[in-house]
Amino acid sequence: MPSRTTPAKPRRRRVGRPAGDDGDLRDRLLDAAAVQFAATGIAxxxxxxxxxxxxxxxAMLHYYFGNKDALVRALVGERLLPNVRPLVETLASAGETPLEVAQAFAQGVSAIVATLPWLPALWVREVLCEGGALREFVFREVMPSLPQVLTRRFEAARAAGQLAPGIDPRLMVASLVGLTLFPAAGAPIWQKAFGMPGLDMPALMSHTLALLGHGLATPSTEKPR
Amino acid sequence: MPSRTTPAKPRRRRVGRPAGDDGDLRDRLLDAAAVQFAATGIAxxxxxxxxxxxxxxxAMLHYYFGNKDALVRALVGERLLPNVRPLVETLASAGETPLEVAQAFAQGVSAIVATLPWLPALWVREVLCEGGALREFVFREVMPSLPQVLTRRFEAARAAGQLAPGIDPRLMVASLVGLTLFPAAGAPIWQKAFGMPGLDMPALMSHTLALLGHGLATPSTEKPR
DNA sequence: GTTTAAATTAATCATTGAATTAATTTAAGG
DNA sequence: CCTTAAATTAATTCAATGATTAATTTAAAC
Structure with missing residues (x-):
């Protein structure tokens, strides 16, 4: 039993440079920041x-990053963009038909979520919502290309007669994000509150691709009246 | 030109009870809070x-609501829930086929957005994202019913052979929200950054219903290889 | 060994935000 | 008219937050 006179907090680190080689503290700080930012919003x-x-x-955050704004920029520059850019580049050429392009998109999102589970929530909160703190920054870096690349591909598909009538090529980006990244951002909600433990990315992907492939009605019941 | 010695801020209200009948200040405060909460997040x-x-x-916020938490509760109780509940009740019986149910959902969202433009952003940020400030509260009030009602309807449709294969009835709620409410939350983004001025709710709705109706590929090009 | 640089904590400061109170003005009721 | 209640602002208090600095410990370099 610890004596009553020495509070002796269990594993409280002493002042000064640590003995063990904690050379990865900067990385751990970035990870912790990502999780926290995604959970409650940056502000x-x-x-x-x-x-x-x-x-x-x-004080370590000040030591490694200077201030909060620089921390946010470091997170975006070193974690977000390097993981999102490859997807954007892939989408410029992946697949032939619209459905294949959509599949490539969904697979790319799935891969990102596997490595950075906090990304969807952060992206939805701070990039896609109005007033999001990362909007300006991210849009200047990746987004000028992503939507235009995708839109151009779907427009080409429509010109080639490969796109179903009524589908707006420009709105496909919003639809794809809404069907993949957005559900991933709220996964814990759909899972727990709706009592569906099986909602993981593979299940979501196959469902979404089925929806994109042929819609939700069986051919026999479509327009029955 | 105003004299230099009297700053005399233009329309600065004097202390005390105002002359004009500003009986709607409480409402105006709720409106301002809604806009601000949606724009930057509640916190x-x-x-x-x-x-x-x-x-x-x-001090007026303290006078009318007591504290920030009570302000949030008032906003949810007097603006959010009364506008969302009718939709939930409608969805319990509206439409026959899955596509008609989806259409009712999209129309309901569209109606809500028309009256409360700030709702999508607030809902996405504070209800659907992890760590959202309204999650617990809203889920206790409306949501226990909404997802289950919709899920049951889609499950019944599947049992009746009206639902396309590969579609998970439980995931339809997430898909519908992702295709309707979520794009509305970021509308200014899709509009301005993508150079598409025509993106309004009617356009989004017809696009989304086309997508849900038959998917994005034309029958002739589906499974071409 | 001695010196120097790196990494860390404790302590502090300034700013901001929520919450509160006292004073003030006007409207309404008798 | 006089009194009372309602609505509002200015000013203040208290807690939390971002930012900073000085002190301290250890590792590395010579």
Whole structure:
């Protein structure tokens, strides 16, 4: 039993440079920041909380990044963009038919989610919503290309008679994001609150691709009246 | 030109009960709060900013609502739920085929957006995302019914052979929200950044219903190889 | 060994935000 | 008219947050 006079917090680190080689602290701080930013939004996430999650003092965030804004920029530059850019480049040429393009998109999102589980929530909150803190920055970096690349591909498909009537090529980006990235951002909700434990990315992907492939009605019941 | 010694801010209200009958201030505060909450997220929206947008002092928020939490509850109780509940009730019986149910859903969302333009962004940010401030509260009030009602309807349709193969009835809620409410939350983005001025709710709705009706490939090019 | 650089904490500061209170003005009721 | 209640602002308080600095410990370099 610890003596009553020495509070002796269990594993409290002493002041000074640590013995063990903690050379990866910067990475751990970025990870903690990503999780916290995605969970509560960037504005609502305090540096104290992030530092605490990484087991250090908020002064370390100042030491490694300078200030909160620079931390956000580092996260975007070193984690977000490097993982999103390959997808954008892939989509410029992947697949032939519209459905194949959509499949490539869904697969790319699925891959990103597998490595960065916090990305969908952060993207939805801070990039896609009005007033999101990352909108300007991200749009300048990746997005000028992504929507236009995809739109051009779907427009070409329509010109070639490969796109179903009534589908707006320009709106396909919104539809694809809404069907893949967005559900991933709320996965815990759909899972727990709706009592569906089987909702993982593979299940979501096959469902979504079926929907994109032939819609939701069976041919026999379509327009029955 | 105003004299230099009297700053005399133009239309600064004097202290005390106002002459004109401003009996609707409480409503205006709720409106300003809704807009601000949707624009930056609840946590990041300051009472100062909300009060300023309504042209009054933050003390008025305390006067009418008590504290920020009560303001949020009032907004949910008096603006959100009354506008969302009718949709939930409609969906319990509207339409016959899955496509008709989806159409009723899309139309309901469209109607809500017309009256409360700020709702999609607020809903996506604070209800659907992990860590959203309204999740617990809203889920206890409306959501226990909405997803289950819709899921049951799509499951019945599948049992009746009206649902296309590969479609998961439980995931349809996520798909519908992702195709309707979610794009509405980011409408200004799709519009401005993608150079598509024609993106309004009617256009989005017809596109989405076409997608849900028959998928995105023309029958002739489906499975070409 | 001694010196120097790196990494870390504790402590502090300034700013902002939510919450509260006292004072003030006007409307309404008798 | 006089009194009372309602609505509003200015000013203040308290907690939390981002930012910063000085002190401290260890590793590395010579």
């Amino acid at each position: 609502a996430a305090s540096l104290r909380t992030i530092a605490q999650a990484a087991g250090v003092t908020p | 990041a929206a300051s009472l100062r900013t909300i009060a300023q947008a309504a042209g009054v002092t933050p």
